[in-house]
Amino acid sequence: MIGPPPSTTPSATLAKESSSMRSLPALLLAALVLVDCQSLSGGSARSAPAADERLPRILASGALRVAVSPDRPPLILKNRSGATVGFDVDIVSALATAMGLELHLVEVPFADLLWSVETGRADLAISGLTMTPERNARVAFAGPYFVSGMSVLARSRAITDVENPAALDHAERRYAAVTGSTSAKFIGDVLPHAQLVPVGDYDTGIQMVIDGKADALFADHLVCSVAVWRHPDAGLSTLATPFTVEPFGIAVPPDAPLLLNLVQNYLATLEHTGLLAGYKAKWLADGRWLAEMP
Numbered sequence: 001m002i003g004p005p006p007s008t009t010p011s012a013t014l015a016k017e018s019s020s021m022r023s024l025p026a027l028l029l030a031a032l033v034l035v036d037c038q039s040l041s042g043g044s045a046r047s048a049p050a051a052d053e054r055l056p057r058i059l060a061s062g063a064l065r066v067a068v069s070p071d072r073p074p075l076i077l078k079n080r081s082g083a084t085v086g087f088d089v090d091i092v093s094a095l096a097t098a099m100g101l102e103l104h105l106v107e108v109p110f111a112d113l114l115w116s117v118e119t120g121r122a123d124l125a126i127s128g129l130t131m132t133p134e135r136n137a138r139v140a141f142a143g144p145y146f147v148s149g150m151s152v153l154a155r156s157r158a159i160t161d162v163e164n165p166a167a168l169d170h171a172e173r174r175y176a177a178v179t180g181s182t183s184a185k186f187i188g189d190v191l192p193h194a195q196l197v198p199v200g201d202y203d204t205g206i207q208m209v210i211d212g213k214a215d216a217l218f219a220d221h222l223v224c225s226v227a228v229w230r231h232p233d234a235g236l237s238t239l240a241t242p243f244t245v246e247p248f249g250i251a252v253p254p255d256a257p258l259l260l261n262l263v264q265n266y267l268a269t270l271e272h273t274g275l276l277a278g279y280k281a282k283w284l285a286d287g288r289w290l291a292e293m294p
Contacts, residue, residue: 054256058123064096064103067122067251069110071201073226074283075128075248079292087283088126091145092250094275095266109200111180114138117251124263125251128220130182140256142263143249145276149242150183151221153209153228159216160237168216169193176205176214182246183218202227210234220246222284229290 058064068084070076076086084105096103106122108115113129116122117139128148131141152168154160162168168175169191176197177184187196197214199205206227208214217224224238250267252260270276283289 052256052258054123054253055258055262058259059099059101062102064092064099064101064124065106065122066092066096066103067106067108067113067116067125067127069113069127069201070105070107071110071203072128072220072223073293074222074289075220076126077293079289080294085289085292087146087279088128090279090282091267091270091276092124092126094270095263098266099262110178111200114251117253120253123253123259128222128248129251130246131249132182135251138254140252140254140260141249142252142260142267144247145250145267145270146248146280148246148248149221150186150218150244150246151224151239151242152216152218153206153224153236153238154216155209155212155235155237156215157237160239163241165190165243171195173215174213176208176217178202178205178219181219182244183220186244187218206231209236226290229287230293 068076068088070078070084070086072086072088074086075088076084079085084107089105093103106116108121110127113125113127114135117125125139129135129141131144135141152160159168165186171193173191173194174197175187175191175194176199177187179198179200184196184198187194197205197208199208202217202219202223205214205217205219209217210231217227221238221242228236228238250263252263267276270279
């Protein structure tokens with residue numbers, strides 16, 4: 001759970017994290033080599049896979065292109081200066097650094113994230129993408145790097161105090177959800193009598209709830225929690241426990257096994273070195289970043 005901005009100085013743990021960040025390129029590269037060596041040392045001999053030209057092409061280009069949808073705080077958002085920041089951005093930024101590449105963020109609507117990878121507009125996609133069978137039929141996924149869940153944002157406690165989502169299935173109810181999201185699918189599958197109101201981004205859905213144009217927004221639990229804190233006078237509330245468990249992954253082209261292997265090893269490296277825990281502490285436990293939001 002994201003906490004309010006602390007009044008005390010950063011802890012010794014966060015100070016240690018900052019020290020680790022300064023040696024990030026060397027640390028990640030060394031660890032990636034170690035993970036690769038461990039992967040190669042085990043198992044029986046296998047025939048060589050078909051040539052994968054995508055990873056060499058990315059390395060030769062000098063840039064890693066990552067599709068993002070920057071309206072999902074604290075995973076990814078725009079700060080007051082217009083920069084795209086967040087938990088997900090820190091992850092792919094460190095990956096680009098470890099690969100010796102410049103990071104290029106390709107901003108698209110959430111519904112176009114997978115399309116960007118499929119068509120070659122981006123090399124990867126990240127933005128709180130839940131790994132589902134339907135999505136995995138289109139792209140490969142590295143991860144999970146975080147596990148969240150779907151929640152509900154509303155002005156009525158009669159909605160956010162329920163424990164069984166079936167209690168929300170009323171024909172007169174209007175529920176907003178981002179187009180192409182697992183939340184939109186959830187409403188269609190579990191709440192067939194309710195009215196689905198598709199929106200292009202979370203900010204639009206949140207404002208519809210505040211204005212009374214939608215009874216609730218179905219969205220990631222982190223997004224709902226941030227909306228409650230950002231709009232303290234709007235009377236918003238969210239679930240105490242999400243309705244679902246949703247693992248987040250990084251979308252990778254389905255024909256790029258070497259790139260998938262690299263990203264998966266990289267995520268394992270972040271986990272083993274404690275850097276991923278540092279990013280979680282920065283964005284999910286320390287609320288000082290909220291002051292940087294417009």
